[in-house]
Amino acid sequence: MKDQLIKLFSSPKLFVYSLVWLMILVTIGTVSQKDIGLYASQQKYFSSYFFTFGFIPFPGGRIVLTLMLINLISMMFKQNLWKMKKLGVIVVHLGGIMLLVGAGLTAMFSSEGSMVIEEGSKSNTVDDYHITELAIINVSNPNYDQYTIFGKPLFSSGNNLMHENLEFDITILDYMDNATLETAEGTSKVGFKGMLSNFNLVELDRDKDDMKNKPAIIFQVSGTFSDTDGIYGLIFGQSVPATLTTNSNQYVMALQKKKTYLPFAIELEDFKKVMHPGTEVAKSYSSKINLIENNIPRPVLIEMNKPLRHQGYTFYQASFIESPNGEETTVLAAVNNYGRLFPYISSIVMSIGLLLHMLVSMPALFKKKKS
């Protein structure tokens, strides 16, 4: 049994079947984008270990790629591979392993989000495009704000959230990927606090464009043993902050996109845009920024095809916002991808491997021709 398992993991057939399944996944994923959108399709078929069609589970992209990596590494331990004439094959396998390790690093550690900076102001936070989090912010201290963050995986109904920073417990009642507010006139709202005392949160179908979805959460606050205990609701992007006051502290609560704090700041000095003549369509735009690190500003120009790369982050000029009174705001796309160089390096390694294999095999080919 053990031997069979080992044989299976190191079998070239496993790699070929995995490759075929990947092709099928790519086809299904591409077609399903039409109905569920790019992000949801990517999450369902490629970033998952398993997905289901009806009740039947199928292996997702991550499990297939993991199997391929195990298979390639196992192949490297085969005794009959380590021969001079198979040098090229070994190098190609190493290239494949590097490619898959890079894919793993990207899947696990990469992040992408946006940095929105008004002219004359600076920012050191990146808001993730997709990942949502619940932020409970204690604003009582005059010197700082104390954030306690709960991530989306904790938002299943009935889940209790506690933290030593909080004087109360939170019980998740409902989480919606996309929701809207409706006035609650005429309905009984006993026990509901804040926004929910006047509005209802109504779940909507998920939009294909994930950026258009407005997630919402409903939760119960308990443990303050005061009028503060009750049911609260938050929706992403609400213009008015939700507050909660206990005997000793005041809190602001928000459902926000996951924030990443950078060890440096970017200050927007000037934003420039060039329009196509006679149209309102932007031809090019650029941001003249100061990269501030250890309080030392360094001027940098970020243009549409000239991103800023710094400390593992790449900042692209993505968009801009122009207010009616002419104030300009730049929108930078911030990408942090530790596996960025792996595809390039592994491609070079595999090319070298193929070349070596050709060189090693050449004498044998000529011999065959002569005979």
Place this chain on the structure above:
Amino acid sequence: MIVLIKYNVLFLIIIFISCDNNKHIQSYRTPKKDFGLSLQRSEPLNKENSKITTNLTWDLPKNWVPSSGHSMRLASFDVPFSNGVGDLSIVSLSGSSGGLLANVNRWRGQVDLNPISESDILTVSTVGESKMGAFRIFRMINDSNAQNAILAAVLPTGEKTFFIKLTASKDGIIELQTVFEKFCSSIGN
């Protein structure tokens, strides 16, 4: 070889288990940020920016017609919409003029809505920015009283608070909300 493969599989499993960088609970401190909580009270936003004035200026929409109003009003306008004409008034009162909550509940009472509590003030309003500072807009619509609805903006500026109030039917308020917000944003001195 078997041992090596075992380690290989074990190594990968450990990598994938330990690679979850999505820390689900985090805690950190940041420098103070303005969450706009000061607008919850109808106190001056910023004393340095406070101005005592009645000489207001604004960008008047073309179809708004000045009308004669109550003597307390700084200005009155007839505001036409698709199915009628609304009444817009601008009033200034000293200080917080009885408090934001009292005023909001008075307006809510005028359209037969239940009063709200202090903690709910923020949740039933939106914030705008005028040339004189930030203002807060309250929309009071009662579905069972569709003929009477109110859109009101409260603009605290130091020793005076300006109230811009639009009265119309429910449909009128919905139709006029954008232009009302634009008008409030244009108010300056």
